[in-house]
Amino acid sequence: MSIITVQIVAAALIGIGLYGALSQQSFVMLMMGLELILNGVMLAAVGFWAYSGTGIPEGQLLTIVVMAVMAIEMALGFALVVAVYRGKQADMTEALEGFKH
Amino acid sequence: MTASLTNALLVMAILAIGVYLVAIINRAWANALGHSGAGNPFTAPFYSAASLWVAPANTTEAPDAMAWHLAPVLYLTLAAMGLALVPWSQNLVPVDLTTGIVLWGALEPLATVVIFLHGWSANAHLSMLGAYRYVSLGLSYLLVSMFVLIGVALPAESLQFSAVVESQAGLWNVIRQPLGLPLFLLVGLGISFWGPLNFADSNDLAGGTSSESSGRARLVWQAGRAVMLVAFSAIGATAFLGGWLGPVLPGFVWMILKTMVVLAMALLLGQLIPRFSPDRFLTIAWVLLLPLAFVDLVWAGLEALP
Amino acid sequence: MSFVDLIFLICGAIAIFSGWRVFCTDSMVRASFFLLISFIAVGVIMLLLGAVYLGVALFFMMAVEMMVMALFMVMFMMNPAGLNPMKMVHQDKFAALAGVVAFFALSAVAVFGDFPDQPRPSDLDPVVTLGKELLGDSMLVFESAGVTLLATMIGVVAMSSHRGRYGDANAGSRPPGLEPGGMPAFSGDQEGSSGGHHHHHH
Amino acid sequence: MAMNWLRQLAAKAPVPVYPLLAGNLRTDIQTMGLDPRIEWVASPRHARVLLVAGELSPATDRAFGKVHDQLPGPAASIWWQGQPLDSLADGATILDKADDLGRVAHQLQVDLLSGKHRGEPALCPDEPPEPWQGLGDIGHGGEGMMGGKPYGRSMAMPTDDLRDGLQLDPMAFSLGPFCSFLPPGLEANVTLHGDVVASFEVCSTPYPSLLPGVFEKALEGPVSITELELARARHYLHQLGHALWINQSGTVAHAVFAKARSLKPGESLNKLKKQLIYTGFYRSAGADKGVLGDSQALMTGGVAARACGRGSDARVDDDGYRSLGFKPLVMDRGDAAARWWLWLEEAQRSLQLAHDAGPGHVKTSNTRSVELLRGASRDGQLPEDGTAMLEDLLPGLEWSEAMAVLASLDLSAVQRAGAGAEGTL
Structure with missing residues (x-):
């Protein structure tokens, strides 16, 4: 376990998350992709904190902020899904084409 | 290495005794309440356990096999992890984590996840319904549990359970924060879906999440519930009743006595009180319990002011 | 290889494998549980790295989040509870390419980047320093996060409530007319009113 | 007969039995469950032994097969008050007396554990009831995640x-x-x-309930009020016990059944009454739910009607009851909890009536208008099935509320024991 291996794991999570966020049709699955990206980001932040930050608390703070962002992302995401579903009976991204105007 | 081995053995022993204890107390209450078929409290648990152990296994149509088989084991594991966090005496703490309270707080939602998994994976209507109902209600009291536990962490100035016990040397938290224990007990009944808060495995769903399982899987599931209740009682005794503190007797004995008191109380409530209406409980949880938990937290904060 | 390295390898493999399974399993409920496993594995790695509070908090946060997610899955497609296979992917190749490029780019940064070797001191108490930071120098950041969360909560409730700005959703929530009794300011989706409800099937 | 020690221990446990009711026999089953050698289970998956109570009709063969095969094998059936199915008749265990159930079930459990009884053959073929009908390249249902019939069953649409x-x-x-x-x-x-x-x-519709013998006689001629009222009190306590069980108070329900078995005239039910109030039974899932409308209350009759404030009670037409100073009990809440409350009140009052009627051996005098367990019989007209009202009553309720409401209503048709097979089936 070193900074390199930790960052590679984080990179893999971000890569998979990116694939998911771009490829999924369902809103909820799309959100899962975003969550996975943030998962990688948190791991990277903690990795840097542990190996090259002399343990400064800001490293952990960043992770806490990312967690809050995740919570906000998910809450807003679900609210949007519900709102869109109410209006359009859709939970797929393509169904939103009409919203572009 | 030997220390961790002894600790693991200790947790295992408490786990086994705990399941037996829950069965004994539960049957004793049933006898006291006029249930003629409860049998001898001391021997009947062995018969029932053996009966479930030798009972044949079954399967359902197209289940999520892995989740279905794993869920009871996972639930038991989570309960065992909860037991491991309990400081049984000053020197006898299987896992004395500096963030013990947070880990306990994580075990509760994870248990909820596992209960959902158990009901969902069988691919049957009634068990699915039990799981769905349980989760939609469970989320409402997890917050209560967290606030109450932060309340006991405040005077201890630590997230470590042993520090919480030491902070009660002057006065137990049950007196210092009188709202804490009742609220916590209710959460305990919810997490082990016992009695009034049994929304997962209820009679109106023919057994809910466990309506499709038989034999050993069901035995493990029941044992998991019992251990979860024991872990809850032990954490409750630690957080509110001063844990191992007490005169004359050794700390270990005090801890066991206090755990048993909380456990007996929970089991009596489970026998006597009918299941809440889910709708009404949701209102109670958000409108009454959550504000009370806030009050408890503010109370603890004011009290902890120097 | 030490014990810690072994655990790290196992957890890293679990995190990546289950993260990948999220997008190729055939049920959304399963997907959310795979995501949870991935998070738990990352939480364990954080514990190994010494972030005691963060690792455990991640378990807590993610268990609740994934539970809500699974609940939503079931709510939106109750029968048969997401146990039927499905396939719902678009721009598959492009997305895969983007993922691979991102992975290699970030890995390259990790491998070839020159990071200072300043490990955290072994006597550092991560929980205490984090607490002091949160309620000390970075109070503003922390409080902002809290206020943002509160605002989110209120906004989310308002957004998902069936009572919108213009009345009940199921009573055909419509904005008032531009002039009294006139056409609504925004007439919604026209096709919906002419062709009835149409469901999107993909 | 070799059994290892685990199986010997298991043989001492109460036998988990699933009661399959092919007739309106719930009250009998509840009494039989007082035997400590058996325990009723709520799901056939939890059982080792199936008790088939009543005569199976050919129409329910498929449903019976499904329940029968859900018992994890090897499992065995006991037949009570009915003939075994032809396919299971070979070596079938037939129960003659209800009191024997504990002994017979226990023996069956020992035989199953020791391998002497090899279990019954499955009645349904071991294959998915609905064939796989996936469409897409990964076997998914219809288009994307929607539509189609992957298991032969349509996927839900919003x-x-x-x-x-x-x-x-x-x-x-x-x-x-x-x-x-x-x-x-x-x-x-x-x-x-x-x-x-x-x-x-x-x-x-549910199986029609048969009148207990004493009510049968009350339709023919004068019977002792003591006997009649004891039977009534017993019935209401059993109904209440079932409602308690549905609301997760199994232990209290068991105690209520035990009490119902040995009721004495004049006995007081105050302790139970207080217990139910203080433990919040009347505020559980049934409170404020399942309020009957006027026509529904009339249709149901009896306690359900009186709980809605409709004071009809055929006992006021009877000189015997009038001589005891009888007045109908009426409430005006009309919800499920009110019916539970009234069941207990009626049971208490019946015990009192039984006591008051005792010394003078007061008998009923009116055979044309008799208050039955559910509603009244007037001029030989018995209450009819009212299950259809559930279609209006239950929608909008949460599941446990709906089940609580269901447990507060007795809607099955009432039939005289002699009426036989020309009933509703």
Whole structure:
């Protein structure tokens, strides 16, 4: 376990998350992709904190902020899904084409 | 290495005794309440356990096999992890984590996840319904549990359970924060879906999440519930009743006595009180319990002011 | 290889494998549980790295989040509870390419980047320093996060409530007319009113 | 007969029995469950032994097979008050006396554990009831995640939710006729949104309930009020016990059944009454739910009508009762909890009447108008099946509320024991 291996794991999570966020049709699955990206980001932040930050608390703070962002992302995401579903009976991204105007 | 081995053995022993204890107390209450078929409290648990152990296994149509088989084991594991966090005496703490309270707080939602998994994976209507109902209600009291536990962490100035016990040397938290224990007990009944808060495995769903399982899987599931209740009682005794503190007797004995008191109380409530209406409980949880938990937290904060 | 390295390898493999399974399993409920496993594995790695509070908090946060997610899955497609296979992917190749490029780019940064070797001191108490930071120098950041969360909560409730700005959703929530009794300011989706409800099937 | 020590221990446990009711026999079953050698289980998956109570009709063969095969094998059946199915008749265990159930079931459990009894053959073929009909390249149902019939069953499509405008996938399934928490014989197609009942369609009505012997006699001529009222009190306590069980108070329910078995005239039920009040039974899932409308109350009659403030009680037409100063008990709340409350009050009053009637051996005098256990018999007209009202009553309730309401209503048709097979089936 070193900074390199930790960052590679984080990179893999971000890569998979990116694939998911771009490829999924369902809103909820799309959100899962975003969550996975943030998962990688948190791991990277903690990795840097542990190996090259002399343990400064800001490293952990960043992770806490990312967690809050995740919570906000998910809450807003679900609210949007519900709102869109109410209006359009859709939970797929393509169904939103009409919203572009 | 030997220390961790002894600790693991200790947790295992408490786990086994705990399941037996829950069965004994539960049957004793049933006898006291006029249930003629409860049998001898001391021997009947062995018969029932053996009966479930030798009972044949079954399967359902197209289940999520892995989740279905794993869920009871996972639930038991989570309960065992909860037991491991309990400081049984000053020197006898299987896992004395500096963030013990947070880990306990994580075990509760994870248990909820596992209960959902158990009901969902069988691919049957009634068990699915039990799981769905349980989760939609469970989320409402997890917050209560967290606030109450932060309340006991405040005077201890630590997230470590042993520090919480030491902070009660002057006065137990049950007196210092009188709202804490009742609220916590209710959460305990919810997490082990016992009695009034049994929304997962209820009679109106023919057994809910466990309506499709038989034999050993069901035995493990029941044992998991019992251990979860024991872990809850032990954490409750630690957080509110001063844990191992007490005169004359050794700390270990005090801890066991206090755990048993909380456990007996929970089991009596489970026998006597009918299941809440889910709708009404949701209102109670958000409108009454959550504000009370806030009050408890503010109370603890004011009290902890120097 | 030490014990810690072994655990790290196992957890890293679990995190990546289950993260990948999220997008190729055939049920959304399963997907959310795979995501949870991935998070738990990352939480364990954080514990190994010494972030005691963060690792455990991640378990807590993610268990609740994934539970809500699974609940939503079931709510939106109750029968048969997401146990039927499905396939719902678009721009598959492009997305895969983007993922691979991102992975290699970030890995390259990790491998070839020159990071200072300043490990955290072994006597550092991560929980205490984090607490002091949160309620000390970075109070503003922390409080902002809290206020943002509160605002989110209120906004989310308002957004998902069936009572919108213009009345009940199921009573055909419509904005008032531009002039009294006139056409609504925004007439919604026209096709919906002419062709009835149409469901999107993909 | 070799059994290892585990199996010997297991043989001492109460036998888990699933009661499959092919007749309206719930009261008998509840009394039989007092035997400590058996325990009733709510799901056939939990049972080792199946008790088939009553005569199976050919119409329910498929449903019977499903329940029978859900018992994890090897399992065995006991037949009570009915003939075994032909396919299971070979070596079938037939129960003559209800009191023998404990002994017979225990023996069966020992035989199953020791391998002497090899279990019964399955009645349904071991294959998916609905064939796989996947469409897409990964075997998914229809287009994308929607539509199609992957298991031969249509996937759910969104419909309007009851509570708010959100369109969600409903969960549709059918229950019964041998379901442990529904009235025996009731078969229903249920649609749920979340756990809210969206529709409840009755496919077959519950089995008619047979009048106890003393009521049978009361329709023919004068009978002792003491006897009649004891039977009534017993019946209401059993109903109450079932409601308690549905609301997760199994232990209290067991105590109530035990009490009902040995009722004495003049006995006081105050302790139970207080216990139910203080433990919040009347504020559990049934409170404020399932309020009957006027026509529904008339249709149901009896306690359900009196709980809605309709004071009709045929006992006021009887000189015997009038001589005891009888006045009907009436409440005006009309919800499920009110019916539970009134069951207990009626039971208490029946015990009092039985006591008051005792010394003078007061008898009933009116055979044309008799207050039965559910509603009144007037001029030989017995209460008819009222299950159809569930289709209006249950939608909009959450599942446990719906089940609590169901447990507060007695809707099955009433039949005289002699009436036989020309009944509703």
